[in-house]
Amino acid sequence: MNKNIIKQLAQIAGKEAVLHTPEDLAVYSYDGSFEEHSPDVVVLPQSNEQVSQIAKLANSENIPLVTRGMASGLTAASVPFSGGITLSLTRMNQILEIDPVNRTVHVQAGVITAILQATVEEQGLFYPPDPSSIRHSTIGGNIACNAGGPRCLKYGVTGNYVLGLTTVLADGRILTTGGKVIKDVVGYDLTALLTGSEGTLGIITEALLRLTAKPKFRRTALVEFESIDEASQTVNAILSSGVVPATLEIIDQTAIECIEAAFHLDLPLDVEALLLIETDGMTEASVQEEILLVGEIAREIGARDVSTAKSETERANLWQARRSVSSALARKAPNKLGEDITVPRSAIPESIRRLRKISKKFGLPLVIFGHAGDGNLHPNILFDKRNPQQWQTVQEMVAEEFNIALDLGGTLSGEHGVGTLKRPYMEQALGPLSIEIQRGIKKVLDPKNILNPGKIFPQP
Amino acid sequence: MLARKGLQGELTFNSNLVEQMYACFDCLACNQVCPVGIRPANLALAVRAIEEQERPVIWKKVVFEKFLSKSEKMDLATWPLRLYRQMGKLLTAQLGDMAAMLPPIPERTLHQNLPEVTPADGESQYKAGFFLGCAQNLLFAEDSAATVRVLAANHCTITAPKEIVCCGMPARGYGRHDLLMKHARHNIEIFERSDVEVIITDCATCGSTLKEYGKLLADDPEWAERSAEFSSKVKDISEFLVSIPLKKPKNQINARVTYHDPCHLNRGQGVMEQPRQLLQMIDGLEFVEMADSDWCCGSAGSQLITHYETSLKVLNRKMDNIEATGADYIASGCPGCQMQLNVGVQKRGLSAQVTHPIKLLDWAYGHRDKDHE
Numbered sequence: 098m099n100k101n102i103i104k105q106l107a108q109i110a111g112k113e114a115v116l117h118t119p120e121d122l123a124v125y126s127y128d129g130s131f132e133e134h135s136p137d138v139v140v141l142p143q144s145n146e147q148v149s150q151i152a153k154l155a156n157s158e159n160i161p162l163v164t165r166g167m168a169s170g171l172t173a174a175s176v177p178f179s180g181g182i183t184l185s186l187t188r189m190n191q192i193l194e195i196d197p198v199n200r201t202v203h204v205q206a207g208v209i210t211a212i213l214q215a216t217v218e219e220q221g222l223f224y225p226p227d228p229s230s231i232r233h234s235t236i237g238g239n240i241a242c243n244a245g246g247p248r249c250l251k252y253g254v255t256g257n258y259v260l261g262l263t264t265v266l267a268d269g270r271i272l273t274t275g276g277k278v279i280k281d282v283v284g285y286d287l288t289a290l291l292t293g294s295e296g297t298l299g300i301i302t303e304a305l306l307r308l309t310a311k312p313k314f315r316r317t318a319l320v321e322f323e324s325i326d327e328a329s330q331t332v333n334a335i336l337s338s339g340v341v342p343a344t345l346e347i348i349d350q351t352a353i354e355c356i357e358a359a360f361h362l363d364l365p366l367d368v369e370a371l372l373l374i375e376t377d378g379m380t381e382a383s384v385q386e387e388i389l390l391v392g393e394i395a396r397e398i399g400a401r402d403v404s405t406a407k408s409e410t411e412r413a414n415l416w417q418a419r420r421s422v423s424s425a426l427a428r429k430a431p432n433k434l435g436e437d438i439t440v441p442r443s444a445i446p447e448s449i450r451r452l453r454k455i456s457k458k459f460g461l462p463l464v465i466f467g468h469a470g471d472g473n474l475h476p477n478i479l480f481d482k483r484n485p486q487q488w489q490t491v492q493e494m495v496a497e498e499f500n501i502a503l504d505l506g507g508t509l510s511g512e513h514g515v516g517t518l519k520r521p522y523m524e525q526a527l528g529p530l531s532i533e534i535q536r537g538i539k540k541v542l543d544p545k546n547i548l549n550p551g552k553i554f555p556q557p
Numbered sequence: 558m559l560a561r562k563g564l565q566g567e568l569t570f571n572s573n574l575v576e577q578m579y580a581c582f583d584c585l586a587c588n589q590v591c592p593v594g595i596r597p598a599n600l601a602l603a604v605r606a607i608e609e610q611e612r613p614v615i616w617k618k619v620v621f622e623k624f625l626s627k628s629e630k631m632d633l634a635t636w637p638l639r640l641y642r643q644m645g646k647l648l649t650a651q652l653g654d655m656a657a658m659l660p661p662i663p664e665r666t667l668h669q670n671l672p673e674v675t676p677a678d679g680e681s682q683y684k685a686g687f688f689l690g691c692a693q694n695l696l697f698a699e700d701s702a703a704t705v706r707v708l709a710a711n712h713c714t715i716t717a718p719k720e721i722v723c724c725g726m727p728a729r730g731y732g733r734h735d736l737l738m739k740h741a742r743h744n745i746e747i748f749e750r751s752d753v754e755v756i757i758t759d760c761a762t763c764g765s766t767l768k769e770y771g772k773l774l775a776d777d778p779e780w781a782e783r784s785a786e787f788s789s790k791v792k793d794i795s796e797f798l799v800s801i802p803l804k805k806p807k808n809q810i811n812a813r814v815t816y817h818d819p820c821h822l823n824r825g826q827g828v829m830e831q832p833r834q835l836l837q838m839i840d841g842l843e844f845v846e847m848a849d850s851d852w853c854c855g856s857a858g859s860q861l862i863t864h865y866e867t868s869l870k871v872l873n874r875k876m877d878n879i880e881a882t883g884a885d886y887i888a889s890g891c892p893g894c895q896m897q898l899n900v901g902v903q904k905r906g907l908s909a910q911v912t913h914p915i916k917l918l919d920w921a922y923g924h925r926d927k928d929h930e
Contacts (some may be wrong), residue, residue: 118573120571124558390729421592423594424592
């Protein structure tokens with residue numbers, strides 16, 4: 098990177114906020130996927146004003162500008178393949194205001210989501226979205242990728258909680274959208290447009306989030322199935338019964354093995370699948386009643402055993418294990434490709450049947466876990482990227498996964514986003530007209546294509 | 558990432574990369590949480606060792622080879638430490654904080670005072686070896702004297718071989734893995750000469766290192782079995798005491814006590830409940846848990862010296878949690894933690910005293926010393 102640019106960046110953000118040694122760049126070169134590419138320089142700004150000046154500089158010099166939080170994403174969306182400036186917002190980590198009457202919280206983008214949750218919970222408030230990376234991912238990253246998580250079954254995804262944003266545009270202008278009102282139909286919904294835009298339309302620096310009341314009680318059940326098909330039928334049966342659990346997670350046998358190897362929780366290794374189900378609410382009686390009903394339904398369909406967590410520690414252990422499944426798979430193979438296809442709930446059993454066939458057909462292990470309750474599944478293919486033949490097979494398998502999702506009326510991604518990994522399938526999923534409109538929107542907001550270039554859209 | 562790129566030749570092991578490895582506090586939190594089973598803390602130590610082979614540093618040779626490798630030389634360190642403790646007050650903030658780490662330096666080390674064999678009070682039921690760590694010997698001789706008294710009171714005959722050397726962790730921390738292995742073999746050999754059923758230490762770091770000897774020497778045909786045998790005998794003092802029928806302490810200690818988990822005892826050895834159990838045996842003692850008692854205090858042996866700012870940040874978080882308990886005593890069975898917590902106590906002007914849990918038990922058994930009226 099040009100020395101003059103580094104000097105200007107240091108003038109804007111301070112010398113200590115600019116990193117450019119090869120070692121520094123290396124640690125900013127990857128995310129939660131297997132992709133890697135170093136930026137030319139990393140800047141850690143501390144204010145909207147600094148971000149604005151950095152954007153102005155990048156725009157006038159035509160330098161790629163890739164924003165990131167903790168880079169826990171799974172689609173390479175924050176990997177700077179074109180080099181340029183990586184903008185890490187982790188030092189903008191203040192919770193600016195909690196408003197208990199309007200039930201909102203105003204935060205900077207770099208706040209760690211788990212810290213945000215814990216802080217509002219101290220006041221009896223609740224921020225529900227809970228991506229598995231919650232303990233290290235930032236709220237800004239969650240918003241930029243419209244992250245999900247287990248609880249989204251009952252409570253909805255990140256985007257359902259974003260009331261307003263402060264966004265620095267490509268040319269450095271600062272845009273404020275939304276506000277504390279619950280209803281707002283004035284003009285296009287730019288807040289919704291920016292949510293999930295993966296850093297390609299603007300740099301989200303602050304957010305105003307909607308909160309709810311914290312549920313007072315919860316019960317967690319672990320349900321064992323000798324047949325994964327029965328497990329997925331149970332998911333539909335529970336949802337049709339009228340109970341809306343907070344979470345309804347499925348974990349298959351290989352995933353259970355990985356959890357056991359990492360955490361030794363005495364989970365059964367001789368079942369094809371587990372469902373991890375949690376009910377929550379404001380009265381103990383209703384929460385208890387719901388979990389009992391869930392257990393009855395599961396037993397009717399063929400569950401071998403239903404057990405409920407006896408203590409908060411037991412519950413916390415189960416959830417830590419569930420959150421760690423994705424990483425724990427690395428015990429089985431050097432690389433994994435995890436997708437997050439989502440199908441309509443009615444198609445959950447069929448999608449799992451078809452996914453299992455892919456593994457048989459191609460011979461590479463395919464692990465299934467995920468948020469069964471909202472049809473959002475994480476088929477993870479285990480492989481060794483150093484083996485070119487395996488890599489070829491993986492790509493064929495992924496194409497089939499997407500075909501299944503689309504064929505069943507579903508979508509490529511429920512919560513991870515596109516990044517570069519799902520780029521090739523965008524046109525198949527959305528059609529050329531939608532892509533054309535989206536490219537047009539990108540052009541209006543970022544005419545020089547400096548913001549996270551090369552992401553989301555299929556290469557021309 | 559850095560270690561991998563270094564080993565693959567994409568980056569060089571230059572000073573910037575190696576510094577990242579020295580920035581690690583070896584608190585083992587990452588080792589514990591990694592669902593994949595990667596041990597980043599061990600990786601940091603391994604890279605330090607690679608660097609040290611490529612570019613050996615003289616001072617490390619002096620300190621670790623000439624000094625910590627020889628049991629008798631250790632004792633010579635007391636007078637410069639005493640001098641430094643006095644002078645520190647006149648120096649800069651950091652040097653002052655470093656001096657504040659030091660407890661009152663004993664006139665004589667325990668190594669000079671402790672007999673090779675201490676008989677049990679009454680009938681001898683256990684043949685216990687005692688591994689006297691360097692920091693315990695030099696700086697916390699009173700704690701280890703208490704350990705020996707409590708063991709004797711509970712029917713242990715204690716054998717403390719004079720010829721043992723440092724456990725090897727300080728050398729390992731500075732990249733001298735070779736010395737760690739050398740010390741391991743030496744210490745194993747020394748304890749093989751005495752007939753003991755258990756090898757006890759009251760230093761968290763010594764304990765975690767001694768327990769690792771078996772793993773470190775597993776691939777050495779001559780030493781694999783011997784080191785495994787040695788490590789299987791090693792127990793932290795609290796771990797051993799709660800495993801035997803323990804004499805009930807007769808004296809009350811009317812004080813509020815909190816406990817800080819040393820990283821190398823909690824994550825390093827999985828010993829969490831035992832020290833708490835010992836403290837809760839004492840009548841009158843009000844035990845209060847601090848928030849996040851298992852968070853590192855920022856000591857890591859010498860991080861206050863080498864990484865002053867980070868070390869103080871970590872300490873501050875710890876001290877906030879300690880202050881909230883309003884404790885009169887902060888118990889922690891690790892000399893590194895004790896020194897660091899002493900800095901925190903002095904910086905904040907607290908009246909709380911930092912102590913080894915064993916010392917409180919020793920008092921409750923009736924021993925009196927000048928610190929405790």
